Amino acid sequence: xxxxxxxxxxxxxxxxxxxxxxxxxxxxxxxxxxxxxxxxxxxxxxxxxxxxxxxxxxxxxxxxxxxxxxxxxxxxxxxxxxxxxxxxxxxxxxxxxxxxxxxxxxxxxxxxxxxxxxxxxxxxxxxxxxxxxxxxxxxxxxxxxxxxxxxxxxxxxxxxxxxxxxxxxxxxxxxxxxxxxxxxxxxxxxxxxxxxxxxxxxxxxxxxxxxxxxxxxxxxxxxxxxxxxxxxxxxxxxxxxxxxxxxxxxxxxxxxxxxxxxxxxxxxx
Amino acid sequence: xxxxxxxxxxxxxxxxxxxxxxxxxxxxxxxxxxxxxxxxxxxxxxxxxxxxxxxxxxxxxxxxxxxxxxxxxxxxxxxxxxxxxxxxxxxxxxxxxxxxxxxxxxxxxxxxxxxxxxxxxxxxxxxxxxxxxxxxxxxxxxxxxxxxxxxxxxxxxxxxxxxxxxxxxxxxxxxxxxxxxxxxxxxxxxxxxxxxxxxxxxxxxxxxxxxxxxxxxxxxxxxxxxxxxxxxxxxxxxxxxxxxxxxxxxxxxxxxxxxxxxxxxxx
Numbered sequence: 001x002x003x004x005x006x007x008x009x010x011x012x013x014x015x016x017x018x019x020x021x022x023x024x025x026x027x028x029x030x031x032x033x034x035x036x037x038x039x040x041x042x043x044x045x046x047x048x049x050x051x052x053x054x055x056x057x058x059x060x061x062x063x064x065x066x067x068x069x070x071x072x073x074x075x076x077x078x079x080x081x082x083x084x085x086x087x088x089x090x091x092x093x094x095x096x097x098x099x100x101x102x103x104x105x106x107x108x109x110x111x112x113x114x115x116x117x118x119x120x121x122x123x124x125x126x127x128x129x130x131x132x133x134x135x136x137x138x139x140x141x142x143x144x145x146x147x148x149x150x151x152x153x154x155x156x157x158x159x160x161x162x163x164x165x166x167x168x169x170x171x172x173x174x175x176x177x178x179x180x181x182x183x184x185x186x187x188x189x190x191x192x193x194x195x196x197x198x199x200x201x202x203x204x205x206x207x208x209x210x211x212x213x214x215x216x217x218x219x220x221x222x223x224x225x226x227x228x229x230x231x232x233x234x235x236x237x238x239x240x241x242x243x244x245x246x247x248x249x250x251x252x253x254x255x256x257x258x259x260x261x262x263x264x265x266x267x268x269x
Numbered sequence: 270x271x272x273x274x275x276x277x278x279x280x281x282x283x284x285x286x287x288x289x290x291x292x293x294x295x296x297x298x299x300x301x302x303x304x305x306x307x308x309x310x311x312x313x314x315x316x317x318x319x320x321x322x323x324x325x326x327x328x329x330x331x332x333x334x335x336x337x338x339x340x341x342x343x344x345x346x347x348x349x350x351x352x353x354x355x356x357x358x359x360x361x362x363x364x365x366x367x368x369x370x371x372x373x374x375x376x377x378x379x380x381x382x383x384x385x386x387x388x389x390x391x392x393x394x395x396x397x398x399x400x401x402x403x404x405x406x407x408x409x410x411x412x413x414x415x416x417x418x419x420x421x422x423x424x425x426x427x428x429x430x431x432x433x434x435x436x437x438x439x440x441x442x443x444x445x446x447x448x449x450x451x452x453x454x455x456x457x458x459x460x461x462x463x464x465x466x467x468x469x470x471x472x473x474x475x476x477x478x479x480x481x482x483x484x485x486x487x488x489x490x491x492x493x494x495x496x497x498x499x500x501x502x503x504x505x506x507x508x509x510x511x512x513x514x515x516x517x518x519x520x521x522x523x524x525x526x527x528x529x530x531x532x533x534x535x536x
Contacts, residue, residue, distance in 0.1 A: 009427060009435055009453065014371035022372060026379035047399060105288065112289035113296060119512035119519075121474040123390075124489075126481055127496030127504045132314055147474075207388040207471075211478040214393060222391075226482075229394040237394045241387050249386035 049235035057235035058242070066236060067227035069219055075243055078209060078220040081137065085144025086205045093152025093201070094194060100153070101160025102186060114153065122147035122208045126215050140212040147208025148201035155197020159190025195262050199255040206248050221247075316501035324502030333503060334494040335486060342510055345480070345487040348404060349472050349518065352411025356468070359412075360419025361461060367420065368427025369453065381420070389414035389475045393482050402483040407476060414475040415468040422464025426457025462526045469522055473515045488514065 014022075031051055037043055038050035045053060061071040069077070100107045125146050129139040163186050171181045213222020221240045228236025297318070303309045304317035312320065328338040336344075367374045392410050400406035430453055438448050480489020488510050495503035 009369055009430065009432065014375060018372070019375045022375035023379050026376045027383075029376070030380045030383060108285040108288035109292040111285075112293050116293070116512075119470075119515040120508050121470075121477045121511050121515060123474050123478040123481060124492060124508045124511045127492050128501070128508070130496055131499065131501060131504070203388075207390050207474070210388055211390040211474070214390070214478065214482050225391070225394040229398055232398075234395070234398050237398065241391050241395070244391045245383075245387040248388065252386070 046232055046234055049238065053235045054238045054242070057233075058239045061224075061236065061239055067219075067224050071224075071239070071243070074219060074221050074224045074240075075247070077217075078213065078222070078244075079247065081140050081213075081217075081220065082144060082206055082209045084137075085141040085209065086148050086202060088141065089145045089148040089152055089201060089205065090198065093149045094156045097153040097156025097158075097194075098160045098182070098186065098190065101157045101190070102182060107157075114150075118150055120146075122204075123211045123215075126212060129212075130216060135216065135218065139216045140209065143208050143212035143216075144205045147211075148205030151197045151201035151204060155193050155200070156190060159193030159197075160186050162193065163189035191262055192259075195255070195259045199252065199259060202251055202255055203248065206244075206251065210244055313499060313501060316505060320502035321505045322502075324500065324506045328491070328503065328506060334491045338491075338506070338510060341486065341488050341491050342514055345476060345489070345511075346514055346518070348407045348487065349411055349469075349476055349514075352408040352476075353415050353465075353469065353472055355408065356412045356415030356419050357465070360416040361423045364420040364423025364461075365427055365449075365454065365457065368424040368457070369449065374424070381417070385417055385421075389417075389471070390478050393475075393479050396479070397483060402485065407479045407484070407487075410475050410479050411472045414472045415465070418464040418468040418471075419461070422460045423457055426460030427453055429460060430456035458530050462522075462530065466519065466522060466526075469518055470515060473511060473518075477511055 034048070035051055038045065038048055038053075049057070058071070060066075064070065065073075067074070096110070100110055122143055125143055126139070129142045133139040133142065167185050167189065168181060171185045176184065209220075210222050213220040214226055217223050221243050225237045225240035228234070228240065300315075301318050304312065304315055305319060316324075324333075325338075327333060328341075330337075332338075332340075334341070363377070367377055389410050392413055393406075396406035396409050400409060434452050434456065435448055438452050443451070476487070477489045477492070480487045481493050484490045484493070488507055491510070492504060492507040495501075495507055
């Protein structure tokens with residue numbers, strides 16, 4: 001939403017000063033309402049703790065363990081779990097998508113299977129994952145994998161299919177083998193689509209991780225939140241949400257940066 | 270890249286249909302062989318097809334986890350429909366407003382910057398604190414799931430409307446209300462529906478998660494109880510039911526989309 005054209009479709013002009021004033025007012029509105037509602041005692045702290053409460057809880061969680069670990073350990077457990085599950089999804093999904101885009105037989109054989117499984121919501125795998133892996137690391141990994149797999153396959157597949165036929169034909173005419181064509185033409189050509197897909201899949205995988213942690217694990221931000229809720233410590237729940245939001249945000253910013261770097265590198269902008 | 274699509278190979282049937290059917294049959298056959306045929310897998314890990322069928326019969330006739338399959342599905346469908354409807358009727362107008370007016374955008378955008386990175390699933394524990402395990406909490410988290418994409422896509426949709434069209438309408442004497450009604454809203458519809466399609470699938474994920482964390486009724490409840498009972502056949506039935514509901518609602522949304530955006534072919 002960050003275009004720098006201050007003339008809206010409505011035809012009114014928004015000045016720089018006005019923009020920052022309103023943005024500041026927006027932040028003020030959010031925290032002001034939150035603080036006001038709690039300060040006036042409209043809602044008990046058990047329902048909505050004040051911003052200050054949440055801040056103090058964050059500091060406390062950082063120093064003293066809650067639900068078995070300090071905050072940074074929960075954070076680390078979540079990130080590790082996410083990275084492992086996501087890495088598996090990327091390592092299988094991208095090559096599979098590329099091959100499906102390249103070999104039509106593979107596309108025709110796998111797509112129906114893929115389509116019939118795609119509609120199973122990732123979190124619906126939780127009970128089956130529990131049967132297969134018990135309370136081990138495998139359960140959450142499977143959920144993250146299922147959550148982030150589809151965008152990897154689809155983006156690589158689309159990327160491979162969008163590579164210009166002219167280029168493929170030129171490579172083949174110059175004597176490139178099928179393997180060389182894939183490696184030097186198809187993969188670089190589909191990179192922009194793949195990287196866009198990685199961003200989507202990271203977001204979905206992170207969500208799936210949060211969902212799985214609410215249900216099956218013994219450490220991590222999701223687990224912290226569930227324990228906070230069970231102990232009626234709502235400020236702990238919100239502290240968990242903040243951590244989840246920050247990690248998700250940082251991840252998205254990093255992948256966006258990679259995406260635009262690649263776009264510049266491959267001259268698509 | 271390879272030879273053209275829709276090539277015919279066998280008895281005049283499209284090649285993709287033959288190969289697709291073949292692969293699905295192959296996987297189902299492998300499933301049967303690994304479970305019933307050769308008993309390679311522990312039935313507590315992967316149930317045999319016949320066990321899934323028995324579970325399906327059971328939940329259809331006698332019910333499971335407090336209701337029949339249809340009543341659970343109806344309940345879940347109702348929650349998704351309610352949360353989704355509320356999200357559309359709150360999110361789309363807000364997104365249109367933010368897209369239309371830079372002032373509204375500047376004021377409201379900061380709130381989105383703060384809330385957007387938090388996935389709807391992460392709101393589930395707070396929803397339980399606020400609303401308990403009943404329906405309201407589920408509708409709330411589904412609303413959150415669909416609300417943010419509704420706002421953002423409506424916003425983007427308005428910004429993508431060709432300014433020339435707006436200027437043209439204005440020069441011909443259209444009032445602001447007329448411009449919004451006849452140019453801006455139709456122009457942003459395709460983008461809005463793109464957002465809705467994405468968030469519908471996400472809504473099912475959110476609902477299943479919320480029902481797994483705690484619920485009295487619904488498909489997630491079926492999954493939860495089946496997991497506790499270690500009833501693998503019923504787990505598969507629950508998963509398939511969730512998938513079918515997701516597919517059916519996506520198809521319905523597609524129908525609505527084609528009806529609303531009737532001035533151009535669907536993409």
